Amino acid sequence: MKGKELLRSRSVLPIGTVMKLTNLTARQIRYYEEQELVLPDRSEGNRRLYSLNDIDRLLEVKDYLDDGINMAGIKEIYRQRRQKQASKRHEENKPLTDSDLRRILHDEFMNLGGLDTPDQQSFRTHNPLM
């Protein structure tokens, strides 16, 4: 069951293909890389090579953006997602209650207000914690 994961992680798509698959412009794709939302490999000639996982990531970022979430908000979402995974790996039996999760999210959600003009409703809708 890890053969597929290996395949999905295999970076082989040039940016031109990614553009067609995601309907994003090269400019946007490169910009998201600058924001560290996607980290494609590079070929010998310094050309970007994307994997299927990268495509999913790009489409996900696109969805968030379409819903009005800004870069800061998206980074925040992935930050929380990573933090959660790390958390889950360590505290194997530290069941946070539903109210705990809501309290944590509420705190971070309020912090987002000072960043830009995040679409809070969308953030609520997409945040895995809600």
Added chain:
DNA sequence: TTTCTAACA
């Protein structure tokens, strides 16, 4: 031809 970086009448 395609992609890269850097920069902006």
Added chain:
DNA sequence: TGTTAGAA
């Protein structure tokens, strides 16, 4: 974000 110049 778009667009473009010059290079690879």
